[in-house]
Amino acid sequence: MKKNNTRIIPLSLAFALPLCAMQNASAAITLYDGDNTLFTTDGYINAFYVHNDVDRPGDQFDRRQARVKMGFLPNYLGFNMKRDVGDLTLGARSSFWVTINDSEVNGTGTAIDVRQFYGTVGGGFGEVLIGKDFGLFARSNILRDELLAGYGQASDTLGLMDGTGVSFGNIGTGYPYPFPSSQITWRSPAMGGMNIAVGIFDPYDTTEVGGTGKAYQDAPRFESEVSYQMDLGGATIYAWVNGAYQTSKNTDSSVDDVSSRGVGYGLQMKVADLSLTASGFDAKGIHPLFSNNLGQANLQEIDSDGYLVQGAYQFGKARLALSYGRTDDDGLVLGSAAEYEHKAVMLSYAVNDYLNLVSNVSRFEMDDKAAGELESTDTLAVGATVSW
Template identity: 50%
Template structure:
């Protein structure tokens, strides 16, 4: 059975990368597999005790929240039809952080709803999935299954979004992926463009373009992974034109339990958090950032040190984020996490401190 759907889903990549190849990340539970047709279900559940010291507000709060990855359940199907394999995935992402604000109305969003066609030519994906720009930057983040920097009060924490990389937000797309060519993989697609120039005669006459190239190899026992990704789009109205471009990159090297990852991005005309429709026209100003991480795996434990920065003229901020974390695998489906995070943000135009927050997060994760 040539079932590529779960393997290529965002959650599967995230889990495999964060748990490490040696731990054997949980696969989906196969519900049906007969006569070339299969159906499976996967899930990710987590909760953290969070103690946050906001030094500027002079407050300390305790919360029970989810981590950087929301609680998720996904459904995958695959069907062989001649030389082709038809597939698809739908995943539902839910917060637990709104339990007092919306006691019986938990927010649910669908970040993946797509079909795939696989063959000797590679794969074509149609529907909604994570973007290609900054995709490997975030999916290979060592603290992806941790907590990270503060986020929205009733939403997820931000991990290293805006402190090392932007978010590859799920978008409507038509994307082509090549077969694995000796470790080299290429993906390119057209995406729904964002309206970054609202106003009279606003238009986006061409789709947003995104692409990613990845390469993996083993050199004398050293596992290497490198990537380069980017996006480009144009939006204009009667008086303004904004070209939004971004370039992401990174490399990871792993040997004998040690792993070192360095990644970064640079962009213009794009707020370095996520791309979306805007209330007012954006300016074509710059942003850049980087993330450096080291980890060591010893038995069932993985120790992580992470540091990232982002400098944005567009959003008028400078940020830095430091995380120290320990991940302990109780078994292949159950993980415990302890993390200490230090986040700082300054307003570039004034130099004033905008945030200075230390966070302790103790969590548990169950996957299937």
């Protein structure tokens, strides 16, 4: 396969932050409630002691590195508004995401990143969201990940171990990250357990950028998700399918058009204290780590796919989760076919509704399908999360 000459960017510097899905809405603090208007705030803070043991070809990169870092989820502060106006319900959310690790190189210049800034209009027709929010493709894949409040994989090759951003959980080892993007999305009203979301998104340049031509898109990016939840014989079952499609062209006729398309899917079953989850994705012309085109790589119509299987059991206030994820990439990241594998065990303990103690042990492996093993990194992370 022809090598992709795009430089591997330090992914942690991209600050690709996961979703804040595990927060319970009832934990939000009410700031105002009156005149048919509700205004609340919610937040999340976490930090881990992390010890990484890296093994890469040769001796120049092999090392043991200690860090104090945030985990798969960053720290954030969110504000929410809801107002009833006649037959309509108006809403809004803005969330500010913060890294605690950029002081290592930037003094006190802590980065604040806005991942959500949107309004909603709801009624009998469902709800329409306008603004910036996470994507629909691979959305439930990451939302249902048992490692969401943990640490997960921190590849040295991908720049995560020494970086200033988050770890990657199972991004790149089971699903791509559904990057926040400007969008107009409709969500259906409740339909007996079924929910539908369809949206148009700001498209991405996926053809060659620069040179004599200009990348362009003559249609938006389309994303959607259909989910269904039901109770069956004492079990709660949640299933989903999501997808994305867009085309990108170039005014230079020698540059090929790129059609980007992907589908994600999954099933989660909960019986008493046991939870089992299986999910996967299949994509072409979409980065296997991100749903957008971070760094403006020449994506081409290259295949990637992956899956994630997990089991978890609740012991009173303690929760034990086992996780295995894998992604196969035909050449978008390294320029040659590669596979990424992540095995993890997470044990958490809920001290109360707001404080959790978390420990996470994992192994990340990266293999070039022709050249062999490129990296094996063992990670131990022990920390705590505070949410409201």
